[in-house]
Amino acid sequence: MANINELLEELNPAQLKAVQHPPQIPLQILAGPGSGKTKVLTMRIAYLITYCHLPPSSICAVTFTNKAANEMRERLYKLLGKDRTSQIKMGTFHALCAMFLRRYSKTVGLDGNFTVCDADESKKMIAKLLKPYKELLTEKNMTLTENGALGFISKVKAKGWTADDARRYVEEMNALTPQERFVRTMGKFEPWEGEFGLILASVYKDYEKSLREANSVDFDDLLMFGVKLFAKHAKASSWCRHVLVDEFQDTNNMQYDLMVYIARASQCVTIVGDPDQSIYGWRSAEIANLGKMQQDFPATQQIYLEQNYRSTGSILALSLAIVSQDKGRIQKTLRASHAQGPPPVLRIFPIEQVEAAFIAAEIKRLVAFSGVRFNSLSRAIESALQKESIPNRVLAGHKFFERMEIKDVLAYLQLVDNPQYVPAFLRVVNVPSRAVGVKTINEITLRAQQLKISPLKVVERIVDGKIPDTKPPVKKKLASFVHTIRILRRHANGGIAPSKLINALVDSINYKEHLIKTQPDADSRWDNVQELVNFASEVEQNGPEDLVRRMFEADEALHEDVPENRDGEESQDDWEDGMHDFDGDQAEGLRASGDTPLRLFLQASMLSSDTETPEEEKSKEKVTISTCHAAKGLEWPVVMIPAVQSGVFPSTRAEDVDEERRLLYVACTRAKGLLYLTHTTARMMSGEFVPTHMSDFIGSLRDKKETRDLFTETLPSLPQPDRKTIATVTGRSLPDEAEVARRVSEYAKTARHPAWGDNAPFRETTMYTMDEDVVANWTPQSFPSVPLKTSGERNPAGGPGYRQDTVQPVSGPAAFSSSSSLLTTTQRAGVNTLICTTTTDGWSVQLKICCRQVHKQGVWRTAFDAGNQGKANASSSVSEPEHALTATVIGPLNERRAH
DNA sequence: AGATAGCACTTTTTT
DNA sequence: AGTGCTATCT
Numbered sequence: 001m002a003n004i005n006e007l008l009e010e011l012n013p014a015q016l017k018a019v020q021h022p023p024q025i026p027l028q029i030l031a032g033p034g035s036g037k038t039k040v041l042t043m044r045i046a047y048l049i050t051y052c053h054l055p056p057s058s059i060c061a062v063t064f065t066n067k068a069a070n071e072m073r074e075r076l077y078k079l080l081g082k083d084r085t086s087q088i089k090m091g092t093f094h095a096l097c098a099m100f101l102r103r104y105s106k107t108v109g110l111d112g113n114f115t116v117c118d119a120d121e122s123k124k125m126i127a128k129l130l131k132p133y134k135e136l137l138t139e140k141n142m143t144l145t146e147n148g149a150l151g152f153i154s155k156v157k158a159k160g161w162t163a164d165d166a167r168r169y170v171e172e173m174n175a176l177t178p179q180e181r182f183v184r185t186m187g188k189f190e191p192w193e194g195e196f197g198l199i200l201a202s203v204y205k206d207y208e209k210s211l212r213e214a215n216s217v218d219f220d221d222l223l224m225f226g227v228k229l230f231a232k233h234a235k236a237s238s239w240c241r242h243v244l245v246d247e248f249q250d251t252n253n254m255q256y257d258l259m260v261y262i263a264r265a266s267q268c269v270t271i272v273g274d275p276d277q278s279i280y281g282w283r284s285a286e287i288a289n290l291g292k293m294q295q296d297f298p299a300t301q302q303i304y305l306e307q308n309y310r311s312t313g314s315i316l317a318l319s320l321a322i323v324s325q326d327k328g329r330i331q332k333t334l335r336a337s338h339a340q341g342p343p344p345v346l347r348i349f350p351i352e353q354v355e356a357a358f359i360a361a362e363i364k365r366l367v368a369f370s371g372v373r374f375n376s377l378s379r380a381i382e383s384a385l386q387k388e389s390i391p392n393r394v395l396a397g398h399k400f401f402e403r404m405e406i407k408d409v410l411a412y413l414q415l416v417d418n419p420q421y422v423p424a425f426l427r428v429v430n431v432p433s434r435a436v437g438v439k440t441i442n443e444i445t446l447r448a449q450q451l452k453i454s455p456l457k458v459v460e461r462i463v464d465g466k467i468p469d470t471k472p473p474v475k476k477k478l479a480s481f482v483h484t485i486r487i488l489r490r491h492a493n494g495g496i497a498p499s500k501l502i503n504a505l506v507d508s509i510n511y512k513e514h515l516i517k518t519q520p521d522a523d524s525r526w527d528n529v530q531e532l533v534n535f536a537s538e539v540e541q542n543g544p545e546d547l548v549r550r551m552f553e554a555d556e557a558l559h560e561d562v563p564e565n566r567d568g569e570e571s572q573d574d575w576e577d578g579m580h581d582f583d584g585d586q587a588e589g590l591r592a593s594g595d596t597p598l599r600l601f602l603q604a605s606m607l608s609s610d611t612e613t614p615e616e617e618k619s620k621e622k623v624t625i626s627t628c629h630a631a632k633g634l635e636w637p638v639v640m641i642p643a644v645q646s647g648v649f650p651s652t653r654a655e656d657v658d659e660e661r662r663l664l665y666v667a668c669t670r671a672k673g674l675l676y677l678t679h680t681t682a683r684m685m686s687g688e689f690v691p692t693h694m695s696d697f698i699g700s701l702r703d704k705k706e707t708r709d710l711f712t713e714t715l716p717s718l719p720q721p722d723r724k725t726i727a728t729v730t731g732r733s734l735p736d737e738a739e740v741a742r743r744v745s746e747y748a749k750t751a752r753h754p755a756w757g758d759n760a761p762f763r764e765t766t767m768y769t770m771d772e773d774v775v776a777n778w779t780p781q782s783f784p785s786v787p788l789k790t791s792g793e794r795n796p797a798g799g800p801g802y803r804q805d806t807v808q809p810v811s812g813p814a815a816f817s818s819s820s821s822l823l824t825t826t827q828r829a830g831v832n833t834l835i836c837t838t839t840t841d842g843w844s845v846q847l848k849i850c851c852r853q854v855h856k857q858g859v860w861r862t863a864f865d866a867g868n869q870g871k872a873n874a875s876s877s878v879s880e881p882e883h884a885l886t887a888t889v890i891g892p893l894n895e896r897r898a899h
Numbered sequence: 900a901g902a903t904a905g906c907a908c909t910t911t912t913t914t
Numbered sequence: 915a916g917t918g919c920t921a922t923c924t
Contacts, residue, residue, distance in 0.1 A: 064914090094914050119913085145909095219914050279912075433900095435900065435901090439900080627912065627913095628912075630913080648911095651910095651912085652911095663912080900924100901924085903921100903922085903924095904922090904923095905919105905921085905922100906918100906919085907917100908917090908918090909917090910915100
């Protein structure tokens with residue numbers, strides 16, 4: 001175990017002050033990027049335990065992501081040892097609430113086996129609920145999308161309002177005159193006014209009802225029920241003697257309330273935050289919580305951490321200049337600990353493919369990280385990296401758990417744990433296909449409503465012959481389904497490891513075969529299922545149930561207090577029915593505690609974003625592609641931020657421009673040694689080139705004399721002094737001079753882009769519109785006159801979609817026949833697209849995109865293809881026919897012949 | 900009931 | 915620019 005005294009000596013005065021701050025005086029640590037806040041936070045926890053003698057189980061540490069919680073846990077192992085660390089109540093607000101709600105479910109009117117409903121299922125649920133309102137909405141000439149309704153519900157929930165609260169608010173507002181309303185809302189327009197608002201409130205009510213009926217909660221519910229629990233039940237938080245909240249600037253009202261309630265007994269609070277890094281306003285985060293805390297805890301003191309240990313001086317200077325453009329921000333500074341280093345690079349490119357090629361080429365010289373604004377922007381970069389065979393990984397959030405095959409498996413398990421969870425039932429009744437269609441499902445659902453039991457129950461009873469079969473007969477078709485569920489239920493109640501449960505499931509339903517039959521990429525999907533098994537084993541090894549148990553076992557008060565946690569009537573029924581299926585006795589204890597291995601695994605799957613396999617992945621040197629949001633709290637030696645341009649920074653959809661600027665600030669401050677900002681002059685948006693310009697966040701700095709020199713166009717040549725600086729900043733040893741020379745010459749030999757230092761090749765982009773008569777006389781055959789041979793193949797899976805017809809030119813102009821790449825044509829009803837691509841003269845590459853406008857569904861559309869092999873064509877609406885036909889010539893790209 | 904083709908919608912960011 | 919829903923067909 002590390003010696004804490006020694007570690008305390010390493011801290012700077014401000015850090016030390018923060019760590020040793022008296023626990024009973026509420027503390028705000030305002031910590032700039034790279035100021036060692038995680039270190040301070042973990043040290044403070046260790047300090048509270050070892051010096052202030054707080055029991056570990058009386059400390060609540062809240063992080064923003066579960067990943068951050070795991071990292072902090074790792075650090076604390078070294079300071080406190082595994083035993084004491086595991087008693088600390090640590091996790092996100094969501095995860096902590098989930099754990100408490102399992103224990104106190106009855107107190108807030110939930111069942112202990114509730115399922116956490118993910119955003120995807122929520123959306124499907126809303127879509128279903130919206131249907132009855134469709135007619136009314138069109139009649140009143142209003143539009144309401146799932147996302148609109150979901151956004152409303154989430155916003156309202158962030159205030160802690162139930163559906164009834166929301167309805168009351170809308171009614172109240174509607175009773176006011178427009179002037180009064182204006183005053184009430186402080187001039188802000190709230191789209192949920194009038195009849196529309198009533199509909200929204202009503203949808204929310206339906207949604208709430210559906211969730212409860214399915215014995216499930218969504219992400220926002222976890223917080224809402226958490227608040228309800230702690231507000232109502234003071235003993236639920238009586239164990240707590242100190243609360244620490246990280247990333248406080250990103251907490252919303254519910255989370256703030258949770259903090260206050262958990263701290264109710266002790267009034268001891270430490271928060272760490274940075275208003276400059278507040279980037280979750282769109283998720284109802286409130287920077288104002290900083291001020292609110294000062295009011296609610298009047299003794300609050302602040303400590304500023306402004307010494308930056310992460311980045312070079314020039315990176316900090318630019319970052320600070322960016323964020324300082326926000327005039328309303330709290331004045332704070334950053335002091336560099338390191339040398340100036342090479343200035344950040346700012347470069348311009350015609351289109352994202354070239355931008356990506358540049359990044360890939362530049363990375364060849366550097367171990368780098370690349371931060372993108374949207375996940376959708378990463379595609380070009382990924383493929384460019386692949387072309388250069390640079391290993392990379394995408395810092396993926398939930399993507400893995402959103403895959404169809406993963407959701408299928410999880411749905412079975414959810415259904416086993418929570419028979420009432422209708423979304424899971426609907427997902428898997430017919431997976432693999434059991435010849436159960438919509439009609440049967442509707443019949444079952446109807447019966448379920450009549451009998452006031454879950455659809456699963458209905459099916460079980462039919463199969464058992466307890467109730468008569470439905471009209472499209474179910475008994476035979478669904479016997480295997482019920483059988484599977486019962487096998488799994490028995491295993492689960494016997495406390496089997498979730499990884500084994502998954503194996504039992506895929507065996508029982510022959511899932512692999514099902515994938516092969518229905519999915520063209522069955523192999524990779526099956527790999528994903530195996531990956532899920534791995535994830536499950538990992539969760540088992542880390543022993544979350546053990547961990548959760550230890551978090552709670554020290555709290556005697558809690559044990560006395562656990563309300564009788566019986567399952568609901570519905571499950572009770574299952575219990576009896578399934579009696580012959582499992583030996584219930586040993587399951588009893590687990591059920592009562594609310595933490596079965598299965599339940600914990602499911603919860604981890606829903607709440608975790610930490611999908612990385614630590615050992616093998618982290619040791620490899622890889623380029624990381626991440627969104628700017630996901631990059632928060634992380635750092636890399638080199639950071640490249642593409643698409644720093646209009647429409648992206650700030651996003652066209654953003655409501656808060658200042659927040660967008662802060663996001664760029666967060667991204668820039670991830671860099672230790674080198675920072676690149678690039679942008680393009682055109683961006684492909686839903687099939688059309690839209691001209692873009694440099695982000696104003698950067699442009700305004702470049703246009704001013706005082707700030708112009710904060711960046712450079714020249715690529716860093718990394719002379720020895722710069723190499724030394726970067727080595728220092730990144731904490732790596734200085735590379736050997738001879739080795740550098742050898743690598744540079746090696747690079748020069750193999751580099752496909754020796755000319756990146758020169759801007760010329762990228763400024764030859766032209767976009768123009770073709771003559772109208774060309775448009776008028778265009779036929780698929782006229783340009784070029786190449787007979788095309790098609791070979792359309794249906795999707796072998798039989799599902800929607802088909803392979804694009806890839807054709808070889810049989811004859812034609814030399815330029816085309818000599819082209820080694822593709823000529824693609826797609827013919828879908830009403831859309832004729834001809835794409836001519838890549839001509840090569842050995843010196844340069846020319847990319848031609850030819851498009852044709854087509855009148856379709858009353859609008860003029862442009863049909864074209866960017867020339868990606870095997871990729872589908874795109875079509876998009878355009879207002880004016882004459883703009884529809886465009887040709888873009890880019891080039892010469894680069895490929896210079898070596899002399 | 901299942902297959903298919905066309906249509907519509909999204910695409911910010913995450914627990 | 916890919917995916918999922920729906921109407922229509924088999």
